[in-house]
Amino acid sequence: MVHIFSTFKDLKKRRFWGSGMWSDGRWYTSVGHISEDAVKRYIETQKQRE
Template sequence: YLGEIELVRQIKGFSSYMMRKGHWDMFRHKLWGKKFWSEGHFYRSVGMVTKDTMKHYIEECQEKHWNKTREQKSLMGF
């Protein structure tokens, strides 16, 4: 069993490794130092919420916080 903090640490570490390995040229000039992810994490149980509800929340309700450029891709695109 992994605690939430350890699980997030492993996910962030692995995804950083894979992005640097396969797509370094896309973002190397945009990093702040050697950091790929910011410090910290957030998690919360979604209970009986459906996948479609979560997808809608992320795509529609959180879009105002994103500064997406033409070259930026979604993680799902990889």
């Protein structure tokens, strides 16, 4: 993001939120050292926040 705005300085003057510049996406990573139950609880609380 910083690279985009530093390279194309005029872009920073525009408002992109809700304009279609950003697309819906997902990000995945490993959970490392936490338990499967902790992951399940986290997923369930995310569903409640929607």
